[in-house]
Amino acid sequence: MAKTTPMMEQYLHIKSHYQDAFLFFRLGDFYELFFDDAEQAARELEITLTKRGSGDDAIPMCGVPHHSSSTYITQLTSKGYKIAICEQVENPEDAKGVVKREVTKVVTPGTVVEESAVQAAENHFIAAVERLEGERSVFARTDLTTGRTAVMPLENERALRRELSASGMKEIIAAEGETSFWQNAAHEAGVVISEEPELAAVSGENEAFFHNLDETVYQTVAARLLAYLYSTQKRSLTHMQPAVIEEPARYMKLDIASKRNLELVQTMLDQTKKGSLLALIDETKTAMGARLLKRWLERPGFDEPEINRRLNFVEQAVQQSFKRDDLRDALTHVYDLERLAGKVSYGNVNARELIQLRNSLREIPEIQGITASLDESYSSRLEAAFQAMAQLERRLTEALIDEPPVSITDGGMIQDGYHDKLDQYREASRNGKTWISNLEQSERSETGIKSLKVGFNKVFGYYIEVTKPNIPSLPEGRYERKQTLTNAERFVTPELKEKEQLILEAQEQIDDLEYRLFLELREQVALCIPDLQALAAAVSEIDVLQGFAKVSEEKGYTRPSFSTNGRLYLKNSRHPVVEEVVSRHRYVANDIELDPTRRTLLITGPNMAGKSTYMRQTALASVMAQTGCFVAADEAELPLFDQVFTRIGAADDLASGESTFMVEMKEAQYALTHATTNSLILLDEIGRGTSTYDGMALAQAIVEYIHEKIQAKTLFSTHYHELTTLGDTISGIQNVHAACTEEDGRVVFLHKIQDGSADRSYGVYVAQLAELPDAVIERSEALLASFEQQEGTKEAQQVSREEEQLPLFTFEPAPPEIETPQQKTSTAKDSQDEAVLEAVKSVEVLHMTPMEALEKIQAWQKRLNE
Ligand code: ADP
Numbered sequence: 001m002a003k004t005t006p007m008m009e010q011y012l013h014i015k016s017h018y019q020d021a022f023l024f025f026r027l028g029d030f031y032e033l034f035f036d037d038a039e040q041a042a043r044e045l046e047i048t049l050t051k052r053g054s055g056d057d058a059i060p061m062c063g064v065p066h067h068s069s070s071t072y073i074t075q076l077t078s079k080g081y082k083i084a085i086c087e088q089v090e091n092p093e094d095a096k097g098v099v100k101r102e103v104t105k106v107v108t109p110g111t112v113v114e115e116s117a118v119q120a121a122e123n124h125f126i127a128a129v130e131r132l133e134g135e136r137s138v139f140a141r142t143d144l145t146t147g148r149t150a151v152m153p154l155e156n157e158r159a160l161r162r163e164l165s166a167s168g169m170k171e172i173i174a175a176e177g178e179t180s181f182w183q184n185a186a187h188e189a190g191v192v193i194s195e196e197p198e199l200a201a202v203s204g205e206n207e208a209f210f211h212n213l214d215e216t217v218y219q220t221v222a223a224r225l226l227a228y229l230y231s232t233q234k235r236s237l238t239h240m241q242p243a244v245i246e247e248p249a250r251y252m253k254l255d256i257a258s259k260r261n262l263e264l265v266q267t268m269l270d271q272t273k274k275g276s277l278l279a280l281i282d283e284t285k286t287a288m289g290a291r292l293l294k295r296w297l298e299r300p301g302f303d304e305p306e307i308n309r310r311l312n313f314v315e316q317a318v319q320q321s322f323k324r325d326d327l328r329d330a331l332t333h334v335y336d337l338e339r340l341a342g343k344v345s346y347g348n349v350n351a352r353e354l355i356q357l358r359n360s361l362r363e364i365p366e367i368q369g370i371t372a373s374l375d376e377s378y379s380s381r382l383e384a385a386f387q388a389m390a391q392l393e394r395r396l397t398e399a400l401i402d403e404p405p406v407s408i409t410d411g412g413m414i415q416d417g418y419h420d421k422l423d424q425y426r427e428a429s430r431n432g433k434t435w436i437s438n439l440e441q442s443e444r445s446e447t448g449i450k451s452l453k454v455g456f457n458k459v460f461g462y463y464i465e466v467t468k469p470n471i472p473s474l475p476e477g478r479y480e481r482k483q484t485l486t487n488a489e490r491f492v493t494p495e496l497k498e499k500e501q502l503i504l505e506a507q508e509q510i511d512d513l514e515y516r517l518f519l520e521l522r523e524q525v526a527l528c529i530p531d532l533q534a535l536a537a538a539v540s541e542i543d544v545l546q547g548f549a550k551v552s553e554e555k556g557y558t559r560p561s562f563s564t565n566g567r568l569y570l571k572n573s574r575h576p577v578v579e580e581v582v583s584r585h586r587y588v589a590n591d592i593e594l595d596p597t598r599r600t601l602l603i604t605g606p607n608m609a610g611k612s613t614y615m616r617q618t619a620l621a622s623v624m625a626q627t628g629c630f631v632a633a634d635e636a637e638l639p640l641f642d643q644v645f646t647r648i649g650a651a652d653d654l655a656s657g658e659s660t661f662m663v664e665m666k667e668a669q670y671a672l673t674h675a676t677t678n679s680l681i682l683l684d685e686i687g688r689g690t691s692t693y694d695g696m697a698l699a700q701a702i703v704e705y706i707h708e709k710i711q712a713k714t715l716f717s718t719h720y721h722e723l724t725t726l727g728d729t730i731s732g733i734q735n736v737h738a739a740c741t742e743e744d745g746r747v748v749f750l751h752k753i754q755d756g757s758a759d760r761s762y763g764v765y766v767a768q769l770a771e772l773p774d775a776v777i778e779r780s781e782a783l784l785a786s787f788e789q790q791e792g793t794k795e796a797q798q799v800s801r802e803e804e805q806l807p808l809f810t811f812e813p814a815p816p817e818i819e820t821p822q823q824k825t826s827t828a829k830d831s832q833d834e835a836v837l838e839a840v841k842s843v844e845v846l847h848m849t850p851m852e853a854l855e856k857i858q859a860w861q862k863r864l865n866e
Pocket of ligand 1: 582589606608613614738752
């Protein structure tokens with residue numbers, strides 16, 4: 001290989017420390033990438049791959065302009081890559097040899113803070129995880145844009161997966177050598193995994209961050225997170241808020257499947273917010289409120305006093321709708337204070353954003369006043385945080401003009417009268433400009449040239465312009481010629497040059513001084529970061545709660561109360577999202593009542609009759625209630641649920657390559673091993689993914705186990721009518737069904753849940769609704785009729801528990817090689833013969849090959865001779 005240049009040596013040396021990142025190597029106005037980095041980046045970013053050097057020594061290279069680099073960085077981080085930014089850290093003119101360069105920052109998917117990369121209404125999380133014994137671990141999660149950090153113990157791997165699946169989770173940090181252990185979970189959640197061998201030492205600067213962490217494991221995981229942030233950000237992070245411990249016992253547990261099934265923050269179909277519960281109830285006015293609402297929905301509370309505090313506020317805000325409207329108006333003007341605090345710490349904030357801060361602060365007294373008339377406890381928090389900020393608001397008002405420019409280096413930000421020296425420079429500049437603007441008038445009258453102009457351009461400065469035809473009227477030697485244009489000549493005078501000098505000098509001094517004053521101001525804001533964060537936290541809560549009040553009032557929701565005796569009663573309950581889709585007046589409201597003596601509902605009824613909607617609306621009522629929102633019902637009394645488990649709808653878990661049935665069984669396993677008496681379990685059509693008997697047997701065993709052993713509140717919808725005998729025989733299990741009637745030979749779904757079990761499944765009707773070919777429908781009807789006839793003969797299946805003290809599923813094995821499912825169910829010899837007869841009657845001779853026919857006859861013969 002040819003000799004490398006000193007610069008390339010420098011590149012290779014730096015790159016060797018950042019093997020897992022693209023190295024953006026600063027060369028003048030570009031960041032250049034070389035070798036494999038260049039080839040891969042050119043592909044990912046669709047930019048041109050070039051070469052540095054020629055012939056055999058040529059190195060693959062590509063580059064992005066420095067000024068537009070953030071777009072490219074965002075593209076790469078969103079694809080899960082890391083980027084090490086390597087800057088020139090000395091002035092090229094002062095350099096002896098190669099300019100000194102250093103990596104000043106590593107941008108990773110979880111640490112990107114650029115506005116273009118993070119969504120306003122969404123948190124952007126990075127977390128560290130530390131393994132404890134067994135499946136236990138501790139987890140520390142932060143959002144670098146806001147500095148809000150939560151530390152939590154996780155009881156098992158599933159809980160870790162639940163955390164990784166939280167919206168906005170981007171990256172996870174593990175200890176050295178541990179990444180492979182977490183790889184699967186990270187991959188499944190689409191989260192990038194990184195390694196951090198170090199732990200940040202506690203120092204004066206970050207002491208507060210560790211303040212609440214009273215156990216060594218919590219400190220360790222937080223220290224690892226912080227170490228990673230330091231090593232990538234390479235700066236002090238003054239906006240990191242004290243990490244708080246989130247005790248699992250304070251929250252309702254909702255695992256990934258339940259969150260997904262209940263479509264809390266996104267729909268199952270296309271994973272978008274639209275159509276989710278979040279979209280329906282998000283009436284927040286600020287981005288911080290929107291983020292908080294999402295966090296709350298993903299983690300409803302289990303702490304009754306806290307939930308009631310929220311509900312008290314909502315109730316007041318429902319009742320006082322005028323005040324609520326005023327509050328909403330005021331909140332509209334509140335900027336994203338939480339992210340602003342992060343930007344201040346990063347030194348990214350400009351004068352415009354400080355004006356937005358000032359405007360937001362001006363709204364706080366109004367917000368506080370309204371809040372005080374709604375609920376004192378919330379307004380006092382606001383008041384405490386605002387006290388320290390009032391002074392800042394005054395200072396910003398004095399210092400900044402109302403509409404400052406985006407740039408912080410070109411002046412034009414600071415008010416007149418704020419700083420004496422600045423006023424003097426401005427005065428000088430203004431005087432000079434006045435002298436110049438008077439010059440045009442005086443020169444016109446002295447020379448008699450009416451079209452004479454005084455102008456300015458960046459290259460030549462100030463000039464006097466005279467058009468060509470007027471040049472002869474100009475007294476000889478009056479001006480010095482400076483520039484010739486096609487139609488005019490431009491001149492200067494010694495005095496004009498002197499004034500120009502004065503103006504330019506003054507301008508430079510103004511810009512410098514304004515920049516300094518701005519930095520001072522920013523420093524002052526930086527000192528207020530903790531207060532700003534406290535204020536942001538209080539405002540976001542108020543925002544979410546006023547939003548709850550608005551949607552609750554508009555949609556006729558009710559304040560829930562929490563029962564201490566385990567009673568659940570919802571009168572005229574609705575599914576909040578389905579109700580919107582089918583419209584309020586067409587939605588059929590339903591009651592539900594459960595208590596410890598009636599804790600399992602066995603729900604039967606045809607497909608499409610509204611069974612899962614009914615189940616989900618019950619779970620959603622609990623989630624909403626425990627989040628602090630009113631619920632979609634006319635009356636609502638609920639127990640506080642510690643967990644909600646759902647197994648609704650069949651979905652193959654393609655990502656993990658598991659079949660529907662396996663997924664279903666795993667969900668059931670998890671519910672059965674983790675649910676408690678205080679949990680709510682929804683099982684929809686469990687056991688459907690296997691043969692009828694298997695499925696039915698499992699379904700029954702699961703219901704019995706939950707009902708008798710766990711004693712959780714359970715809603716269990718099933719196709720297996722055989723199971724409804726449980727409702728008749730086991731105390732506490734109640735049969736209900738989704739009612740429907742037939743009109744003119746067509747089935748009509750009433751969507752009303754009534755006591756008792758359904759008499760039939762109406763599957764063929766549903767198929768008819770789905771417009772299956774008539775021939776198929778007719779054939780199914782005929783088959784159904786014959787199956788039902790046989791059904792009458794086989795009482796053996798309806799074995800009563802009281803009689804046998806056994807579960808219900810002591811079925812005979814199915815007769816082999818007989819085609820239709822019904823034939824499998826024959827138990828006695830007579831019914832076997834009958835089944836063969838039926839099969840002979842119904843066989844489609846014209847649709848069989850001779851070979852198939854022969855095989856069938858052989859099978860029948862064998863069966864009859866047994
Ligand atoms: P099932 O679980 O019994 O197959 P679903 O609960 O999925 O039925 O309901 C099917 C459809 O019926 C829903 O998508 C909704 O459009 C409608 N539906 C369900 N419940 C109601 C109701 N209470 N009032 C009005 N329409 C309903």
